Every structure is written in C-alpha cells, then in structure tokens.
Amino acid sequence: MNGVDVVYEKFHFRHDPKWCEDMGQPGNGELIICVACVIEMMESDSIASVRKSVALSGISRVLKDKPGALKELLLQDQRVCLHFTASLLRMLHTVVDPATLEQAMQVLVQLLLELQSEQSVQFILNEIHILLCDQSSVKGFLPTFTFLGKLLDAFPSLTQCLSSNHVGLLEQLCSVLLYPDEGLKASVFYVWQRLWGAAGVAQSLPTPLRDWLCTLLLQTLANACSPLLTVNCLGVLKELLKLSEVVSVLMNRPCDLLPSDADQSLENDQEPQSTSQAQRCPLPLILKKLLLSGDETLQVASAQCIAAVLVHSPSQYCTPFIQADVPEFLFERLSCGSEVLLWSIYSCLLLLTEEPQFFSKYHSVYGIESLVRSLKEALRLTNQEVQRQGLLLLTEVLERQPVGVHLFPSGPGFVAVAEVVLAGVSSPCLKVATQAAHAAAALLRADHQSNPVQYEELEKLVEAIMRRCSELPLPASSRRRGSLKGPEPSSQDSGAGGFVLQALVCFLAACRLAEHCSSEPGLKENVFTAPSRPSQGPDPLESMCLCLLRCCDTLCIPTVTRQCECSPSAQMLQHFFSSLSCQFSLLPSFMPSFAVKLASSGVFRFALEHKAVFCTGNRNPSLNAACCGFLQRLSVCLLSQSAPAVCIHPQDCAEMEALLQSGLPSVRCRLCDWPALLCEAPAPHCDPATPRATQYCLLTLLHLTLQxxxxxxxxxxxxxxxxxxxxxxxxxxxxxxxxxxxxxxxYLLSVTQGKSPSLDRAPLQYITKALCSSPSFSSLYTHHPPLLHFIFHYPELANHFGPQVLELWLSHRPEATPQSDTHSKKIEQGQEADPDVTHLQALLEKNPSVILTLLGMVCTREAPLAERALEVLEGFLHSRRGCEANLEALLRPTLLQVLQQVNLESSQGTGVGGSLPVVLRLLCLMQTSSSPENHMDGIHFKLLYQAVSMLLCNTGLMDQLQATLHLASPSPSLSGPSALLCCSHLLLSSLITLQHAHAAQVHRSISLDVDSVVHALFFRKKTTDSLLLASSLRLLQAVLDVDLESPVLCVGGGPSAGKRPLGETDSSLYPLGSHRAHCLITALYGLLLQKQELLLNVTVNCLGSLLGFLQRRSQSTAQHVVCQPWTRFLLDTLLNSGDSCMLHPATLSLLTLLFRYDSGVLRDPDLSQVLDAVERRGLKELGANTAQALRQLFTQLQCGVICPPPTENNRLRAKTLMKSLSSLPLTSIDNLPTSIMRVGELSVCLSDFTVKTPGHPGSQS
Structure with missing residues (x-):
C-alpha cells in the first residue's frame, strides 16, 4: 500500500486489473483504488485497524471528491458490489476501534447513497436480520443498530420497506429491547423513532408487534437511567402518541405486563430477563417521574407527552393524570423561566381543565396563585405565544370553575388577577391583548367577585380594554362608505376586529355584572364597614355604572361605528346592541339625555341598516333579538319624554312598548323597501294584526328618526x-x-307637508276622522312648529282642532333644566325671545285669522292661559308698529263686543269676568300701536267710551282705588304696595282726564287728600321711588287740569283746611289754598333741581298745570309765584348745568312756561346761552322733542317782550334759528313716543311722562 493509494501490495498482484483504477483528481496527484484489495483487507483479521482506517479514508475521499467513479467500478459485477458491501457491514461486528467503526458506518452509508440500488439496501437489511438470527447474544450489535439508524436518516423511504417487508427484523429489534444494555436500547429506540416518524408505517405494522413495542417502551422508560435512552424513548413515545389507537394501548396496558429489570443480575451470557417479576409503572406515573427530574429537557418532553395524550380525549385520559397528582406538579413547575417548558405546561393544564374532576382540587390543592405569578413573569418575556397560552389557561380556569366554589374569597387575590389581565391588555401584541380581554370577560362573572366587590379594579380593567379599542389603527377600507361589504380585510384588520369583538364581550359582561350587583343589596356596600361610620365618597357601584356609560358613549360607540364601516360582524353588533340596552337599566336617570344623543347621532339608521343586512331571511336570530331589544328601549325612552302639554297615559306607554315588541322583529327589510311595506294592504282572508303591527312600528321609527x-x-x-x-x-x-x-x-304629516302636495278632500276627510277617533286630542299632540302650520293650512282641520292645538301650544312649558333656566333668564333680560311665541307669531303673519282664536282665548280661558295668549298678541302687535288697517278692522270689532259683554255683565250685577285685566291690556296695546289717523274713528271712539264707562261704573274697582290711595308710607323701591299705588295714580289720572273729555257717567267718587300728596312731595321725595313720585305728579296734574273739581274725584284739604276760608285768595284757590300752592311750587322746584330724566318732564307738566290753575283762579297769585327769587335761582342752576341740561325739552319748556307768566324772568344773557348751546350742538343733532320745545320757546319770545330787550345780535340769531326750525320736516318733530314701558309687573305709557308742548295733547291712557 503506497502513500494514500488504497492498494495492498501483498494481495494486489493476484487481482484482476479491471478492479483497480486511478481515482485521483487532476492536480491532486494519483489515488489508485483496488476493490479486491479493499475486500481482502476488511475481511482479514491480521491487518491492523490503522491500515483499515486509512483505506476507509481513501474510499470516503473518492466517494466525496469523485462521485460515480467507485459506483462505475463496482457495477462491473453485481456480485463483487454486494461482496464489497457485505465486507464493510461485517466490520461493524469485528472491529473494536471506535474511530474505525465510525468510518466504516460513514463509508457504508456513503456507498449506498452512491449506488442508489434497492438491491444493495435490501441485501444490507437481510444481512442484518441473518446476523441477528445467527447470534445468540446481541452484545456486539450496537454499531449495527447505530448504522441502521443512520441508514434510515439517509434513506427516509426505507422506513416503508422496512415496515412492510422486514417484519422479522423489526421483531428482532423488539427482542433486543429485553436486554439490559441501555446503550443498545437507545440505538434501537432511535431506529424505532425514525420508523414511527414516517408516514404510513403505523398502518403497515402488525398490531401484536405494535402492542409489544408499547409494553417494552413503558418498561424501558420506567427503568431507564441514561439520559440518551430516556430521550430516545421519549422520542418514540411522542411519535406513538400521535395515533389515538396507540394512545389507548399505552393508557390501558395492564400494569402487570410491564416487567422490570431493576433487580435482575447481569449474566455473563446476557440471557434475556425473566418476565416473571412485575412492577407497576403506568404512563402517568412515568411522566410524573420525568416531570420531577432536574433536567429541563426531560421536563419539556414529559409535558409534551402529557399534552399529546390528553389531546386525543381529555374526558377519557384526564382522570388517570389527575389521580396521579400530575396537575399539582405541573403547577409547581410554573415557577420556571423556560419559555418552552412554560408553553408545554400551559398546554397540559389547558387540556386538564376540560375535566370537571380537575376543579375539585383546584381551589384547595392547586390554587390560582402560582398561575398568577407565572403569568406576571411570562408577560415580561418576549415570546408572545407563551403569554397568549398562559392567558388562555387563565381564561379556561375562570370560565370552567364551578359556580359553588369561589376562587377569590378576599380582595387581594382578585386584585392580583385583575392586574395580570390588565398587563395582558396593554401588551403590544394584539393577539395577546385579545386573549387578555377574553380573560377579563371571564373574570367579570358574578361568582368570581370577592367580598367586598373590587369596583375600582373593575373600572380600571374595563376602561383599559375600551381605551385600547379606540387606539386601534383605522381599518384599511374605512374610507369606502358606499357599501356595508368592503374588500377582504387584512390580517391586521382581522386582528383588530377580533379584539373589538372580545372587548365588546367583556363590556357586556361588565354591564351584566353591574345589573346583578344592583339587584343584590349585599354587593352594593362594603360589609366590613362599621354601621356607625358613614361612607366616604360616591357610591362605588354607581361610580362603576357611570364609568360604563362614559365608556359606552366615548369609546364603545365610536369604535364599533368605525369598525363596521369596514367589516361589520353580526356577532360584534349583537354584543354592541346588548350593551347599549343594559345602559337603560343601569342609570335610568341619565337615559333621557343619552337617548336623545343616540337618536341625534343616527343610531336608528345604523341599527336598521345592519339589521337588514344580517337578519334577512331569519338569519342571526340572536342579533335580531338584541337589536330589537335596544330599539325598543330607546324608542320607549324617547316617546315617554313628553312635554307637559302632552297627555300620555301609562296605558299608552304600555301599548307602545307592546307594539314595538311585536313589530320590531319583523322589520328586517332595507330602507328602500319601507314605502312598499307601508302602502301594502293586508290580504282579504288573513289576520291584519301582524302586517299592521309592522306598519305601525315603521311609523313610530320614522317619527323618532325624523324628530x-x-x-x-x-x-x-x-x-x-x-x-x-x-x-x-x-x-x-x-x-x-x-x-x-x-x-x-x-307628526309625520306635519313635518313632511312642506315638500309635499296639498291633500285632496277625500284623504283630508280620512285624516280628520282618524284624528277624531282619539278620545283625547292632547294624546296626539307633539310640540313642534310644523304641527301648527299643518293644522291651520287646512280650514277643515283648523275648525276641528285649531283651538285645541293653540291651547296645548300655549300651555307648553319647557322642563326645568339648567339649560332651560339659563334660557329663561336670558328671555327675562330681553336678550332672547321665547321660541314658542316666535313660532306662533310667524303663524299669525301667514294666517291672520288665527288672531281671532287667540283673542277668544284671551277672553274666555283661565288667567294663565289668557296671559300667555295676550303675550303672543302683544309681541305680534309690538312687531307691527302702526297697525295695518285690515288688522285693526279684524281686532277692534271683536274687542268692542267683548267690552260690551263685560259692561253688560257688570250692569246686571253678575260680576266682571277674570279676563277683564288682559282685555284692557290688549286694548291699551292697540291704543299705542295703532296709527294716529285711526285714533278717533268710530270704532276707536266706541272702544274708548266702553272702556271708560265700564271702569267708571265698576264700583268694586273704585273701592279698590280708594283703598289703595289710603296706603301708608310706600317703600323706597317699586315693589308691592308702591307698584300698586303707582298704578292707581296713573289709572285715576286717566279716568279724570277721559271723564272730563267724554262726560261719562260716574257711579262712585273717590276722595283725595291734597295735604297728603303735597306732604309726600315735600318731605318724602328722597325716600320714594322716582316712578311713584312721577305718578303722583301725574295725578296732581290731572286734578289741577280740571280745577280740582271732577265727578270722579272729591278733593279735600285735609283736617287743616277746615271750612271754606273767608279770604279772597284762599277762597278762590280752595281747597288748595295759598299756603299749599306755595308749598307745592317749592316742592316742584326741588324736584327740578334733582335733574332726573323721568321727574324733569312730569314736574314741568305739573308745574304748568299748577300755574294754569292759579292763573284761572287768581292771576295775582300766579304772577307772584313766578316772580319769586327761587325762580331765578332755579333757572340759573339749570342753564349753568351744561348743554345737555340746558337743551333738555323740560328745561326749554320751563323757560317757555315761566316767560308766558312773567316776561322779565328771561334775560338776554339767558337767551345768549341757549343760542350758543344750540349752535354748538347743531340742529341735525337735536331730538324731536328738543326741536319742538325750541320752536315753542322762540314763538313765545316773538309774542312777548324781554325786559330789558335782547341785543340786535341775539335777536337776529334767534330769528335765523326759528327759520331753520320751521324748515325741518314735521314728521321729525311731531312723532313723539307713545310706546309702553314695562317696569317689573307695571306697564307705563311713556306719553304720560313726556313734556307737554302745544301740538302735543298731553297724556291719555
């Protein structure tokens, strides 16, 4: 074997060259591999593990760097390929070195992936099965099982083949689990985990094998010591628990079939354990043991497995876990800080709450405190799903807690939960806030309230939830108002809609809780407050109700309206209308104003439109019922707010409520369909009550909305x-x-008449007949201006109902509210007219014939109503200064008839009706409002004559006047007796003047003590009201004008006068006398020096009458009086008091008067002062009375002689001024005031206190 070549020279010479090939990459040198050499090396026991490891490294390098090269070499002969694979597999049983074993498994997996041959894989599985069957012990099979697990990881599709075609191998794998080697078991369970994790495996495995595996799993998991074995067992368990039939097997497996190897000694030949020993280890106890372990991973897996069991059937599987005290330990684990573990525990407990047995121990064993503490910490975490799951658990606990067991016997526990829920509502995540609102709704259940009820916490909670609603972003399609159905809402909009819905549920729960507390006396007050200690502050329940009303008004209604513009919801509207209905029972005293505000904001349209959308075709019956209940309460509240003039009996209210209750549920059509429904006549053979009830209900709704x-x-x-x-x-x-x-x-006919054609005769007759069918017209009356115009628009209706409508209109008085009180004060101060009177006067403008009806009410109705009618007529006549001829022609004959009737009753001794005062007031108003050219026509004279005759023939009136004149010292202010005395003076002065002018018959005379009058003017002028002084002077003026002799008045000089004096002067002046005349002159001069506007005019008039009387009775006395030094002093004072005083009509008239009786009283400097003042002021700035007084003064100067005569300059100036005054229009001079002035309850004609000048006929009343 040279370098890194996979060739062994000792064997290589005898191998066929075709199994040898250079696998090197260009530039990386040669890499020769001989497949035959590799096979012989791997099978030879004499070759060291190091050589084998090097060879395996070379093969791994080739498989990695030159894909397909080794596959091409091996596929020359399939037998060689299988032989090569088998040699690598056998290494797993012969090699001891761990590194070499790991390399062998890696190369074997890489080779199978390279070959991608099902035959090779099947060969491997068969070889493993054969090895397992041939060996009596599985001691050395750990690498094989590890390789099998890796093979399943590399070939996921192999799981299906293994479960279908290699059941024997799987049975061998189960048998392996009977051996005590935990490492071996861990590798086998890893294989089973990969098998059960594949789709379709559970259905292909035999049921006995599955059940055997479940038994072995429970046994192994109950006795596992190594973490790896426990984790792999839990992995298999999680996969098994996904299937409900496997869960049933695991939960119902007989406990005596679970053998234990805890006490079994290990034999050298590793024989299988005896299954004679048994240990109880049901799944709940196993999972509880893992839950108690200190390993967080095992705790999470245990909680996940518990949840995986319960999710299949909580009602079936909760009981074993509860009996095993698993919930108690789950609650203990809530103190952890792991988000995954918290979420898992929350999920388990959430499933356990579905079992009623869970709550039998909840309050006494588990307690809600640990959950509250856990939620407080969870709400500080970043994982919003954990927060949401915890709040969901709290919600379920609050909702499912049995009614008989109270979770919060004291206030602190309830407050803690309320604070947690409040924190959840404040969460930035809308889903968490929504779940918190759901929990709040559950917390508001009546049986969850502590004693005492924590109303303040409830207010905070409800207000926070509703305020969060108002802070939600506007729906994306809120700008589209044309239709109730907009585009599909976004996820954000859906989240907002969900929160609003849950907030409405919470708000409705709060309202119903308040209703419940209101009906329970024990919940209204704090039972722990000492009886002797008065409660501090407002009633907490009332405060909560006010909070609910405030939230409803400012937060709930705007939020729902805004939300429904985008995505209306039947469920949302149902809770909304139910909440609105509750307000009417919580705070009845606030409902009238709240109902008006709702109606004025369009809530009827809102409710009816959405009712038509969601309730057509009997859909959403709950929404229909809630909407109908709200509309019924709102309508009854509005209809019962009647004006005092409207007579609505209790049975009418009950009738209205019953009508709405029966008709509203059937009102489910759109507004555009209402006309057809209203005009539809019932079918001939059907009961007309049902359709008529709906139509009548529609009329009521139209009335209220239009109102x-x-x-x-x-x-x-x-x-x-x-x-x-x-x-x-x-x-x-x-x-x-x-x-x-x-x-x-x-009401509807009245309000809509203006934009509709007039009624024909036939419909008008039907309407008249319908209105006449009511037993009382007042029950049909609504205080509204169009009703007046509608009635008087049609003569037929006016004849039937005109007087009744006017009487009800005038009887109307607004309710006593702070706003109405302020309004009435403004009216009294003259800042604003009474709207009722204004509307009625507008009717009089359009229909003057109504005046006769009002006049009839003035004459025939009781005093309050007659006064009200007179007020309307007075306002109307005041607004028409200078009555038109047709109006006078309408009023005067009727007034004349009334006065004649009253006079006749008085002469027959039947007494004078109570309407006489208001008739006289109206006559006085007519007198002052009519045009001057009509003052002395025939009707006017007859009216005046009838009035004077009636008054003079009325002995009762004369007795009252006599009694009034004897009143002792009047008060300084014009009130009470002083006002009555003032009125008596003025009336008596008018009667004296008019009787003298018309020579009317007098039945009873009145005595007057001149001494008392003079004494009052001389000594009590500073303590007497100015108007009373003026009225006394007016009476004295009238008496002097008739020379102290009148059938109306018997003038006496008092006790000091005695019999008629013998002196010539005193005799001619009797009963005044010379002394009293001088005293009276002095008193009048003193009043002139006071320079009061009202007293100046009337004092000059009285002085003129006095001088006239003296002139007629004793000329010398008159001249003597004028020549006194006091006269000069008076003139100097007035002329040197400024231009305003000098040019006052009274001052100028005084100069004219005094000059007439003594030409020396006026001097040239006085004239110069007057001329200078006029030039400074200018003629255009002079008033009409001033111009008239100047004109009279200069006319008198031309007729008399000033001693000494004026200078030429002053004479020319006076002449020029006279010409300028003559050129002024007469209308600007002669138009003197004749209006009425009201002082308190006293009406005074201003002409009585205007200075008299020639051309101005004094005062008449």
Missing part, C-alpha cells in the same frame, strides 16, 4: 305613505290605530 334629525326616507315619500296607510285602515273597516301611532302619523 331627531335623521330622514330615513324622503319627505314626500313619507307623506304619501302615511296618507295611504291611514286611508287603507279606514277603507278596510279596521279599528283605528292606537293613539301613539296616530301621534306619530300626525
């Missing part, structure tokens, strides 16, 4: 469908619809 801004159908379609339905019911002779349905139909 809250969602038009499911076009207005014209709705209008025609409602008309058709009402006509169909009457044409079919059916009973009229219930009041709740009629109310919905009435």
């Amino acid at each position: 809250y801004g969602d038009r499911l159908l076009p207005d014209s379609t709705v209008f025609s469908c409602v008309v058709t339905l009402l006509c169909s019911v009457q044409e079919q002779g059916e009973s009229p619809p219930p009041p709740s349905v009629l109310r919905s139909a009435f």
Whole structure:
C-alpha cells in the first residue's frame, strides 16, 4: 500500500486489473483504488485497524471528491458490489476501534447513497436480520443498530420497506429491547423513532408487534437511567402518541405486563430477563417521574407527552393524570423561566381543565396563585405565544370553575388577577391583548367577585380594554362608505376586529355584572364597614355604572361605528346592541339625555341598516333579538319624554312598548323597501294584526328618526305613505290605530307637508276622522312648529282642532333644566325671545285669522292661559308698529263686543269676568300701536267710551282705588304696595282726564287728600321711588287740569283746611289754598333741581298745570309765584348745568312756561346761552322733542317782550334759528313716543311722562 493509494501490495498482484483504477483528481496527484484489495483487507483479521482506517479514508475521499467513479467500478459485477458491501457491514461486528467503526458506518452509508440500488439496501437489511438470527447474544450489535439508524436518516423511504417487508427484523429489534444494555436500547429506540416518524408505517405494522413495542417502551422508560435512552424513548413515545389507537394501548396496558429489570443480575451470557417479576409503572406515573427530574429537557418532553395524550380525549385520559397528582406538579413547575417548558405546561393544564374532576382540587390543592405569578413573569418575556397560552389557561380556569366554589374569597387575590389581565391588555401584541380581554370577560362573572366587590379594579380593567379599542389603527377600507361589504380585510384588520369583538364581550359582561350587583343589596356596600361610620365618597357601584356609560358613549360607540364601516360582524353588533340596552337599566336617570344623543347621532339608521343586512331571511336570530331589544328601549325612552302639554297615559306607554315588541322583529327589510311595506294592504282572508303591527312600528321609527334629525326616507315619500296607510285602515273597516301611532302619523304629516302636495278632500276627510277617533286630542299632540302650520293650512282641520292645538301650544312649558333656566333668564333680560311665541307669531303673519282664536282665548280661558295668549298678541302687535288697517278692522270689532259683554255683565250685577285685566291690556296695546289717523274713528271712539264707562261704573274697582290711595308710607323701591299705588295714580289720572273729555257717567267718587300728596312731595321725595313720585305728579296734574273739581274725584284739604276760608285768595284757590300752592311750587322746584330724566318732564307738566290753575283762579297769585327769587335761582342752576341740561325739552319748556307768566324772568344773557348751546350742538343733532320745545320757546319770545330787550345780535340769531326750525320736516318733530314701558309687573305709557308742548295733547291712557 503506497502513500494514500488504497492498494495492498501483498494481495494486489493476484487481482484482476479491471478492479483497480486511478481515482485521483487532476492536480491532486494519483489515488489508485483496488476493490479486491479493499475486500481482502476488511475481511482479514491480521491487518491492523490503522491500515483499515486509512483505506476507509481513501474510499470516503473518492466517494466525496469523485462521485460515480467507485459506483462505475463496482457495477462491473453485481456480485463483487454486494461482496464489497457485505465486507464493510461485517466490520461493524469485528472491529473494536471506535474511530474505525465510525468510518466504516460513514463509508457504508456513503456507498449506498452512491449506488442508489434497492438491491444493495435490501441485501444490507437481510444481512442484518441473518446476523441477528445467527447470534445468540446481541452484545456486539450496537454499531449495527447505530448504522441502521443512520441508514434510515439517509434513506427516509426505507422506513416503508422496512415496515412492510422486514417484519422479522423489526421483531428482532423488539427482542433486543429485553436486554439490559441501555446503550443498545437507545440505538434501537432511535431506529424505532425514525420508523414511527414516517408516514404510513403505523398502518403497515402488525398490531401484536405494535402492542409489544408499547409494553417494552413503558418498561424501558420506567427503568431507564441514561439520559440518551430516556430521550430516545421519549422520542418514540411522542411519535406513538400521535395515533389515538396507540394512545389507548399505552393508557390501558395492564400494569402487570410491564416487567422490570431493576433487580435482575447481569449474566455473563446476557440471557434475556425473566418476565416473571412485575412492577407497576403506568404512563402517568412515568411522566410524573420525568416531570420531577432536574433536567429541563426531560421536563419539556414529559409535558409534551402529557399534552399529546390528553389531546386525543381529555374526558377519557384526564382522570388517570389527575389521580396521579400530575396537575399539582405541573403547577409547581410554573415557577420556571423556560419559555418552552412554560408553553408545554400551559398546554397540559389547558387540556386538564376540560375535566370537571380537575376543579375539585383546584381551589384547595392547586390554587390560582402560582398561575398568577407565572403569568406576571411570562408577560415580561418576549415570546408572545407563551403569554397568549398562559392567558388562555387563565381564561379556561375562570370560565370552567364551578359556580359553588369561589376562587377569590378576599380582595387581594382578585386584585392580583385583575392586574395580570390588565398587563395582558396593554401588551403590544394584539393577539395577546385579545386573549387578555377574553380573560377579563371571564373574570367579570358574578361568582368570581370577592367580598367586598373590587369596583375600582373593575373600572380600571374595563376602561383599559375600551381605551385600547379606540387606539386601534383605522381599518384599511374605512374610507369606502358606499357599501356595508368592503374588500377582504387584512390580517391586521382581522386582528383588530377580533379584539373589538372580545372587548365588546367583556363590556357586556361588565354591564351584566353591574345589573346583578344592583339587584343584590349585599354587593352594593362594603360589609366590613362599621354601621356607625358613614361612607366616604360616591357610591362605588354607581361610580362603576357611570364609568360604563362614559365608556359606552366615548369609546364603545365610536369604535364599533368605525369598525363596521369596514367589516361589520353580526356577532360584534349583537354584543354592541346588548350593551347599549343594559345602559337603560343601569342609570335610568341619565337615559333621557343619552337617548336623545343616540337618536341625534343616527343610531336608528345604523341599527336598521345592519339589521337588514344580517337578519334577512331569519338569519342571526340572536342579533335580531338584541337589536330589537335596544330599539325598543330607546324608542320607549324617547316617546315617554313628553312635554307637559302632552297627555300620555301609562296605558299608552304600555301599548307602545307592546307594539314595538311585536313589530320590531319583523322589520328586517332595507330602507328602500319601507314605502312598499307601508302602502301594502293586508290580504282579504288573513289576520291584519301582524302586517299592521309592522306598519305601525315603521311609523313610530320614522317619527323618532325624523324628530331627531335623521330622514330615513324622503319627505314626500313619507307623506304619501302615511296618507295611504291611514286611508287603507279606514277603507278596510279596521279599528283605528292606537293613539301613539296616530301621534306619530300626525307628526309625520306635519313635518313632511312642506315638500309635499296639498291633500285632496277625500284623504283630508280620512285624516280628520282618524284624528277624531282619539278620545283625547292632547294624546296626539307633539310640540313642534310644523304641527301648527299643518293644522291651520287646512280650514277643515283648523275648525276641528285649531283651538285645541293653540291651547296645548300655549300651555307648553319647557322642563326645568339648567339649560332651560339659563334660557329663561336670558328671555327675562330681553336678550332672547321665547321660541314658542316666535313660532306662533310667524303663524299669525301667514294666517291672520288665527288672531281671532287667540283673542277668544284671551277672553274666555283661565288667567294663565289668557296671559300667555295676550303675550303672543302683544309681541305680534309690538312687531307691527302702526297697525295695518285690515288688522285693526279684524281686532277692534271683536274687542268692542267683548267690552260690551263685560259692561253688560257688570250692569246686571253678575260680576266682571277674570279676563277683564288682559282685555284692557290688549286694548291699551292697540291704543299705542295703532296709527294716529285711526285714533278717533268710530270704532276707536266706541272702544274708548266702553272702556271708560265700564271702569267708571265698576264700583268694586273704585273701592279698590280708594283703598289703595289710603296706603301708608310706600317703600323706597317699586315693589308691592308702591307698584300698586303707582298704578292707581296713573289709572285715576286717566279716568279724570277721559271723564272730563267724554262726560261719562260716574257711579262712585273717590276722595283725595291734597295735604297728603303735597306732604309726600315735600318731605318724602328722597325716600320714594322716582316712578311713584312721577305718578303722583301725574295725578296732581290731572286734578289741577280740571280745577280740582271732577265727578270722579272729591278733593279735600285735609283736617287743616277746615271750612271754606273767608279770604279772597284762599277762597278762590280752595281747597288748595295759598299756603299749599306755595308749598307745592317749592316742592316742584326741588324736584327740578334733582335733574332726573323721568321727574324733569312730569314736574314741568305739573308745574304748568299748577300755574294754569292759579292763573284761572287768581292771576295775582300766579304772577307772584313766578316772580319769586327761587325762580331765578332755579333757572340759573339749570342753564349753568351744561348743554345737555340746558337743551333738555323740560328745561326749554320751563323757560317757555315761566316767560308766558312773567316776561322779565328771561334775560338776554339767558337767551345768549341757549343760542350758543344750540349752535354748538347743531340742529341735525337735536331730538324731536328738543326741536319742538325750541320752536315753542322762540314763538313765545316773538309774542312777548324781554325786559330789558335782547341785543340786535341775539335777536337776529334767534330769528335765523326759528327759520331753520320751521324748515325741518314735521314728521321729525311731531312723532313723539307713545310706546309702553314695562317696569317689573307695571306697564307705563311713556306719553304720560313726556313734556307737554302745544301740538302735543298731553297724556291719555
């Protein structure tokens, strides 16, 4: 043998050259191999192992570097090829050196791979079988079995041939397992592992052989000591456990057939063990022993085998493992940090939870604490599958735990589990978070709650899950809103949808838990709180309910809506609608506003559209029931929120609920099919109740959606469908619809009338008849502006229902809420008008005939309603300053009739109706709003005469006025008695003036003490309200205008007056007297010095009347009064108080008045001051009253003489100014205020407090 050539010179010379060939590669030298030399070397015992090893290395090099060369050489003769293979195989039994044996096995495998000959492989298998049969001992067969394992690794297809054609060899392999050599057993089990790992082998092996192998496997595994043998046995066991029939054999193998070799002494001839000894070693105990070992690999394999057994039939195989206490040791192993072992243990325990017997020991023996600790650590790992598997195990434990046994008797245990679940929900992996949400839903079971219930932890958990929903990415196809069915969702979208679904399940579980706790008094409070200690903070259960409502509103609804835009799910919607339904029972007080918000956001359309998609054809009955339950609760809540003017009886609410309950389940069609369903008449021979119930239900839904801004159908379609339905019911002779349905139909007709053609006579008659069928029209009423316009659009409807509708409209008052309180305050402050009044006034603009109906309500209804109607009329007339002729022609005759009727009742002694005050207020408003040219027409005069006559003939009114005048010292503010006294003064002054003008008959006179009036003006002016002072001056002015003599008023001078005085001056001024006249002048001067706007005008008027009275009774007294120094002081004060005071109409009128009685009172410097002020202000900036007062002043100056006379310059300036004033339009001067001013509850005509000038006729009321 030279160099590395595989040639042995001692034998080579006698070999045929054809078996020798140069196998070297170019550039690598020669490599000569002689096949015959190789055979003789391998078969010769005299050749050293080293030489054989070198030869094997050369052959291996050739097989590797020059594929096909050796195969070509050997295939020259098949017999030589087989002989060459057999020589290599026999080396496995003759060579002792391990390295040489390894080389022989490697070359043999390489050669068979090179030859790719089935004959060679079969030859090898047959040779091995022959060797096994010929040998009485298998002591030296370890290399052979090792080679067989490697051969199966190299030829996977060989397993099928081996199991089919070499059963004898396999039986020999089983026999080998009876020998105690663990290395030998390990190599054999490796072969069996490769066999059982191939597909189809299990079906081809004989059943006895399979069962024998199972017995031997259990025996070996029970007594194995070497790790290699244990691992290979577990490898075979894993493959066997894939087949259910083999699992049955392993689990049911009689224990007495499992012989043990633990105590068997080893014989020199290695005889097989005696099978007379038996040891109990069932599979669960074997696997438990491996689980207790310190080797993590064996623990993992044991757990995997346990899972492989249980997965076939947990109900059948769980019991032996539980009886063997395997779960207890599995829970102990949960403290490990190996991800693979954790996953395997989680899988085993997950399968064991399917057996009820598992939970008999769970609480008392196993406990949930170890699982919670393990999950806390697992959630810190990076393997998300382990986290998911652990949370799945927790979910199953929570779901399958029997109801009678509580897992959490105290709070800390429950809190620990809640924290673990909360951590899982926060996981970045959506699958882990989804499983955590599933566990949360199981944790929310009522019997899992500790005592006391941990409401705060529950809130955190639910809120975290729902918040995670809102943080999910938008679905990829969410922008496509045209259809409910979008493209196929991506895996990310599917994961998001799965989490949302599980979150909804959890949220529904929380809602139902809250419902359960609300019904259990013991769960509402902490039973460990001392009874004497008051609870701190809000009710925890109520806080949780509020949290659920908040999550539903801000998180749940937006998330589901967004998710359904992309991929709607029937299961998701079912839990969503069920959760919404629960809110109505958790917090009933919050539901009215929540229901309005839902309806306004389009939830009806959302629910009905998805109901039509998923429930058509009786599909998804659970979703249909959940959706119907939610819509029923929402609808009843909305329908029961009626205005106070609407009379809905409890039986009506029950009727509505029953109607919705029977009709909603059948509403499964799309919105576009609703018109046909509404217009469809029942078949002649069928019960009309069912289709009518569906149609009535549709009307209610259309009513509610339209009321809250969602038009499911076009207005014209709705209008025609409602008309058709009402006509169909009457044409079919059916009973009229219930009041709740009629109310919905009435509302729909009203709201949709604007975009629909007017009704013909026949449908209008049907509608009128249907509305008349209701026992109470108030039950059909809905407070909505279109209803007003609909009724008064048709005269027939207006005749039947107009007064009732107006009465209900005016009786409406908004509910007392913080928003309505703020709104009412704004109305009182004049910042915003009452919308009800505004809508009614808009109706009056379109249909003035409604005014007569309102006027009838003013005259015939009770005070609150009459006041409300009057408020509407007042607002309407205020908005129409200067009443139009047709409006006056409509109102005045009716008012005249009312006043005549009231006057007649008063004269007959039947009393005056309660409507008299509001009628008079309306008459006053008409007086101030009408155009001046109509003030003295025939109707106006008759109205005025009737009013004055009625008041003067009303002895009760006169008695009340007399009693009011005797009220003692009024309060400084205008409230209570002061307001009444002020009103009495003004009314009395008007009656005195009007009686004097019209000579009306007076039945009862009123006495007035002049002393008290003067005393009040002189001594109590600083403590009396300005308006009360002004009204007193107005009364005093009216009395002075009639020279203190009137049938209405009997003026007296008080106790100090005595009898009529004998002096000429006092006699002419009786009952005022000279002293009182001077006192009154002084008091009036003092009021003028106060420079109050309201008092300036009325004081000048009163002063003018006083001077007129003095002039008529005693001219000398009048002149004497004007010439007093106080007069000069007063003028100087007013003229030197600035331009505003100097050009005030009252100041200018005072100058005119005083100059009329004494020409020396006005001097040239005074005139110059006035002219300068006018020039500084400018004529265009002067008010109408100021211009009128200036004009009168200069006219008076032209008629009189100033002493001393004015300078030429001032005279020319005055003349120029007079011409400029004459050129101003009369409308800008004569249009003086005649409006009404409201001070508290008091209405005051401003003309009573406007300064009188010629051309302005004083005050009339």
